[in-house]
Amino acid sequence: MELGNWLAEVRRRRPLVHNMTNLVVTNAVANALLAIGASPVMAYAHEEVEDMARISGGLALNMGTLNPELITGMLLAGRAAAQAGVPVVFDPVGVGATPYRNRSADEIVHQLNLSVLRGNAGEIGQIVGSGGTVSGVDAMDAGQELPGAAARFAREHRTVVVATGEEDLVTDGTRSWVLHNGHAWLSRITGSGCMLTGIIGAFVAVADRQMGAEGYAEAAVAAVTCLNLAAEKAAALSEGPGTFAAHLYDALYTLSPDDVDRGARIERWGAGT
Numbered sequence: 001m002e003l004g005n006w007l008a009e010v011r012r013r014r015p016l017v018h019n020m021t022n023l024v025v026t027n028a029v030a031n032a033l034l035a036i037g038a039s040p041v042m043a044y045a046h047e048e049v050e051d052m053a054r055i056s057g058g059l060a061l062n063m064g065t066l067n068p069e070l071i072t073g074m075l076l077a078g079r080a081a082a083q084a085g086v087p088v089v090f091d092p093v094g095v096g097a098t099p100y101r102n103r104s105a106d107e108i109v110h111q112l113n114l115s116v117l118r119g120n121a122g123e124i125g126q127i128v129g130s131g132g133t134v135s136g137v138d139a140m141d142a143g144q145e146l147p148g149a150a151a152r153f154a155r156e157h158r159t160v161v162v163a164t165g166e167e168d169l170v171t172d173g174t175r176s177w178v179l180h181n182g183h184a185w186l187s188r189i190t191g192s193g194c195m196l197t198g199i200i201g202a203f204v205a206v207a208d209r210q211m212g213a214e215g216y217a218e219a220a221v222a223a224v225t226c227l228n229l230a231a232e233k234a235a236a237l238s239e240g241p242g243t244f245a246a247h248l249y250d251a252l253y254t255l256s257p258d259d260v261d262r263g264a265r266i267e268r269w270g271a272g273t
Contacts, residue, residue, distance in 0.1 A: 003264050004257025006203055006222035011037035015057030015205035018081075019198050020044055020074055022064025022093060025191030029060075032195035035252035036226065038202035049073045050080035057205030059086055060198045063104055064093035071104050078112035087115035087204040087216060091197040095119070096126035109157075115204055115216045116160045117153075118197050121146060124163040128153040147269070151176055160217045162200065164193060168224050172217035176269035179221065181228035188241040189248075192227075199223045221266065229263045230255050 016039045021029050026042055033040040043052040046069070053059050059081040061074045081088050090112070092105040105127060109117070117127065125131050130149035147169055150161040155173030163169040168179040186192040203223040207215035233255070234247035 001218055001221065001266070002261060003222040003225055004259075004261040006206070006219060007037070007226055007255065007260055008257045009206045010202050013057075013206050014039050015202050016041060016055065017058045017060055017198055017201040017205060018043060018049075018052050018056035018077065019060045019062070019201070020049070020070065020077060021060060021062040021198065022191065022194045024065060025194045028191040029194050029198040031249055032227075032252060033198050033202055035249045036199055036202060036255075038199075038205070040198065044070070044073055046073050046076060049077040053077040053081040053086060054084040056081070056086055058201035059088045060091070060201035061088065061108065062091040062093055062194055062197055063095075063101070063108070064091075064194060066094075066101060066104060071107065074108060075111060078108070082113045085209055087201075087207070087209070088112060089116040089118060089197055089201045089204065090114050091194065092117070092119050092123050092127060093193075095123050102126075114157065114159045115213075116162060116200055116220055117157075118162040118164070118193075118200055118220070120193060121163045121165040121169075124150060124161060128161065147171070147176060154213070158213055160213050160220050162220050162224065164196065164224070168228070170217060170221050170224065171269075172213040175214075175217065177221050178267040178269065179224050179228065180265040180267065181225055181232060181263065183228070183231040183235040183244075185235055185238070185241050185244045186228075186231050189245045192231075192248075196224065196227050199227055222260070225264045225266065226255060226260060227252070229260060232263070233259075
């Protein structure tokens with residue numbers, strides 16, 4: 001898998017990514033997308049989300065700052081995206097923490113045609129039924145059955161599942177990968193997961209839609225690897241999470257396709273179980 005080609009294609013095409021994201025980190029997500037080479041837009045008004053979703057290359061949904069208006073807007077945007085063939089990425093932030101978050105995530109998962117489901121390992125464990133715990137919006141634990149359960153969920157829903165943690169898992173139900181790049185300081189800054197959801201939105205935007213989950217899985221592997229490699233570069237120049245956050249944007253901006261191909265540490269697993 002030549003992951004560097006995905007980064008080159010994002011920069012060549014500069015896809016528009018419609019983000020309905022965590023209001024705490026809107027600026028961080030926009031800056032990360034700009035740094036990687038994409039074009040972000042944040043639109044939440046019910047009056048325009050359908051139109052914005054239709055003209056975008058990818059739609060990234062994030063329920064970090066949850067309210068009923070956001071869920072309604074996500075459903076409107078997600079259905080419009082499906083009609084237009086636009087890939088949808090969903091980040092179920094904090095699912096498992098409260099009954100309301102559980103109901104909201106369930107509504108999105110079962111009413112929308114998701115291209116990618118991305119969350120931390122605890123959140124994904126909650127959705128795919130393998131167990132896992134969260135505290136607030138942070139993962140505390142993931143069930144040992146996560147890889148198999150994630151693969152089964154991906155097959156049943158014809159989607160791609162991305163579970164992030166110390167090591168990251170990507171599966172399309174048939175193929176699975178464990179990604180070994182990254183740095184612990186990603187978990188020490190606000191919004192790194194939200195940035196990743198937006199970046200995945202940019203990478204699936206340049207995938208061949210005829211390939212379906214197969215193409216979206218490779219795009220997700222490339223997106224996660226790019227952020228992780230940028231984190232490694234940023235950490236080498238930083239003294240702590242504060243300077244790391246600033247260096248991360250520079251590292252995303254200066255990351256080259258060759259950097260990605262040389263630095264990627266990926267383990268391919270067999271068919272899902």
